[in-house]
Amino acid sequence: MTGSEFLMQFMSGLTTAMIYFLIAAGLTLILGVLKIMNFAQGGIYMLGAYMSYTFIKLFGGTNYGFWLTLAIAPILVTAFFCVVEVFLIRRFYEKPAIYILLMTYGVLLVTYDLARMSWGWIIKTAPMPPMFQRPFEIFGLFFPLYNVFLIFMGFFIFFFIWFIINRTSWGKIMRAAADDREMTAALGINVPWVFTAVFGLGAWIAAIGGALVAPMAGLSADMGVEAGIIAFIVVVIAGLGSLPGALLASFICGEVQAFGILVLPELAIAFMYLVMVIVLIVRPWGLFGKPVIIK
Amino acid sequence: MILQVKDIHTFYGTSHILFGISLDIDEGETVCVLGRNGAGKTTTIRSIMGLTRPRTGSIKFKGKEILGQSAYTISRAGIGFVPEDRRVFPSLTVREQLEVAHKEGFGNWDLDKVFGLFPHLKNLQRHKGNQISGGEQQMLTIGRTLMGNPELLLLDEPSEGLAPLVVEALAEQIRKLMEEDITILLSEMGLGFAVELSNQAFVIDKGENKWSGTPDKLLENEDLKSKYLAL
Numbered sequence: 001m002t003g004s005e006f007l008m009q010f011m012s013g014l015t016t017a018m019i020y021f022l023i024a025a026g027l028t029l030i031l032g033v034l035k036i037m038n039f040a041q042g043g044i045y046m047l048g049a050y051m052s053y054t055f056i057k058l059f060g061g062t063n064y065g066f067w068l069t070l071a072i073a074p075i076l077v078t079a080f081f082c083v084v085e086v087f088l089i090r091r092f093y094e095k096p097a098i099y100i101l102l103m104t105y106g107v108l109l110v111t112y113d114l115a116r117m118s119w120g121w122i123i124k125t126a127p128m129p130p131m132f133q134r135p136f137e138i139f140g141l142f143f144p145l146y147n148v149f150l151i152f153m154g155f156f157i158f159f160f161i162w163f164i165i166n167r168t169s170w171g172k173i174m175r176a177a178a179d180d181r182e183m184t185a186a187l188g189i190n191v192p193w194v195f196t197a198v199f200g201l202g203a204w205i206a207a208i209g210g211a212l213v214a215p216m217a218g219l220s221a222d223m224g225v226e227a228g229i230i231a232f233i234v235v236v237i238a239g240l241g242s243l244p245g246a247l248l249a250s251f252i253c254g255e256v257q258a259f260g261i262l263v264l265p266e267l268a269i270a271f272m273y274l275v276m277v278i279v280l281i282v283r284p285w286g287l288f289g290k291p292v293i294i295k
Numbered sequence: 296m297i298l299q300v301k302d303i304h305t306f307y308g309t310s311h312i313l314f315g316i317s318l319d320i321d322e323g324e325t326v327c328v329l330g331r332n333g334a335g336k337t338t339t340i341r342s343i344m345g346l347t348r349p350r351t352g353s354i355k356f357k358g359k360e361i362l363g364q365s366a367y368t369i370s371r372a373g374i375g376f377v378p379e380d381r382r383v384f385p386s387l388t389v390r391e392q393l394e395v396a397h398k399e400g401f402g403n404w405d406l407d408k409v410f411g412l413f414p415h416l417k418n419l420q421r422h423k424g425n426q427i428s429g430g431e432q433q434m435l436t437i438g439r440t441l442m443g444n445p446e447l448l449l450l451d452e453p454s455e456g457l458a459p460l461v462v463e464a465l466a467e468q469i470r471k472l473m474e475e476d477i478t479i480l481l482s483e484m485g486l487g488f489a490v491e492l493s494n495q496a497f498v499i500d501k502g503e504n505k506w507s508g509t510p511d512k513l514l515e516n517e518d519l520k521s522k523y524l525a526l
């Protein structure tokens with residue numbers, strides 16, 4: 001393999017990695033603070049993508065329409081899932097974990113049907129914003145500009161969440177509630193609303209992931225389920241609830257897939273499973289995880 | 296009367312733990328709840344705080360019924376809780392867990408004032424909650440609750456597991472708190488530091504009130520001491 005082939009493959013792996021990270025980061029956050037497995041996460045990503053498709057079309061595929069879409073569509077999807085959290089998911093936090101699994105799985109199925117009903121069976125792709133319809137040059141190689149933008153957004157969102165968690169008073173409250181929700185409540189903090197906010201933040205990350213994917217991938221209702229599986233693999237490799245772990249695990253998965261495709265094209269996706277199996281054998285609690293107990 | 300607990304019955308699941316506990320506490324008083332292992336001290340305190348809700352009875356704080364309210368509402372009403380197992384947040388630094396607990400209320404506690412009471416904590420500001428000793432954790436957990444400016448402070452066995460010198464320092468710090476007009480409820484298994492600080496004692500056993508009165512009377516009563524207290 002030449003150096004330039006390597007670079008191209010690396011960049012394409014990085015693009016995939018960022019999509020994986022955006023899918024998995026919200027799941028990681030929700031798992032880390034609420035200690036629940038949110039199966040609906042893939043559905044949120046999928047609805048974020050479809051909603052953005054609709055808005056990008058509505059705004060006539062313009063540049064400003066794209067930016068407006070990025071601002072509006074994920075927020076709308078987030079608001080919807082906050083309502084779902086308040087009315088459906090919230091009441092099961094203190095129940096055995098199976099309730100949440102069934103509940104969020106049910107929500108996933110509903111998002112699937114919702115997408116089928118609203119957007120139909122035919123695969124959709126949003127128009128690429130004009131400003132991104134040109135290549136980006138690195139070391140004499142040409143790479144889609146939009147992919148570079150996506151990689152940038154992935155890192156940006158990582159630092160954004162990291163900043164919220166570690167540098168704001170909101171983050172302090174979130175970490176306290178993650179450590180000990182009863183003690184946090186006894187200090188006068190309304191933990192159910194903290195959970196809604198964290199759930200909403202997690203949903204927003206997945207929805208913006210979907211929004212960013214809308215102009216570059218074919219959208220179908222199935223993408224929610226696929227995204228759910230990928231997020232699950234990433235989170236397992238990362239260690240449950242670790243955000244830097246999720247970034248690293250996404251990077252590994254994206255690159256393994258990008259280079260795996262050169263070796264065994266039909267089996268590229270299987271390499272991710274292989275990584276997961278190896279990690280589970282060598283370090284069952286994941287790369288960055290500590291042993292976590294989920295009720 | 297700042298707190299009036301009347302005939303509360305508390306359960307863990309199906310096991311009946313408190314059989315009609317009652318307590319009356321006046322503003323500015325320091326009282327103690329004494330009883331052996333498993334007598335129901337923690338359960339009483341958790342019941343007041345709304346962490347384990349009594350099934351029947353009444354708990355009035357400043358005249359208002361709080362039984363049935365959530366812990367967060369009760370905390371906001373002005374009751375502060377220091378758990379016996381301390382429960383510091385392992386992933387927050389000492390400073391962060393003081394900050395996160397800060398709210399307006401009865402007193403004027405803030406970071407500076409807490410560091411004034413526990414100067415040692417000031418040097419540990421950047422340490423994570425799981426990187427400090429048991430005695431330091433006890434100071435932190437009291438400081439953290441004070442940051443919420445409670446009018447009534449519930450301290451569950453604060454001396455448990457602390458070295459005698461640390462307990463002495465803690466007693467001194469609680470004396471300073473008493474000068475602030477804050478009402479304090481302490482629990483302890485025997486006749487140690489809580490009873491020394493209190494002006495009223497409640498003895499409980501097997502989830503029932505057994506006796507109440509002034510510490511002097513309790514100290515004279517050999518029968519009571521040997522029957523219900525860990526000596």
Ligand SMILES: Nc1ncnc2c1ncn2[C@@H]1O[C@H](COP(=O)(O)OP(=O)(O)OP(=O)(O)O)[C@@H](O)[C@H]1O
Pocket residue numbers: 307310312330331332333334335336337338339379452484
């Ligand atoms: N979570 C629980 N589930 C069931 N029973 C419990 C639980 N916690 C405490 N108990 C029981 O309730 C009774 C009272 O316990 P509690 O913790 O209130 O006692 P205590 O006076 O605080 O004792 P200690 O001095 O050991 O802290 C005990 O018999 C105990 O076994």
Ligand SMILES: [Mg+2]
Pocket residue numbers: 336337338379451452
């Ligand atoms: Mg106890």
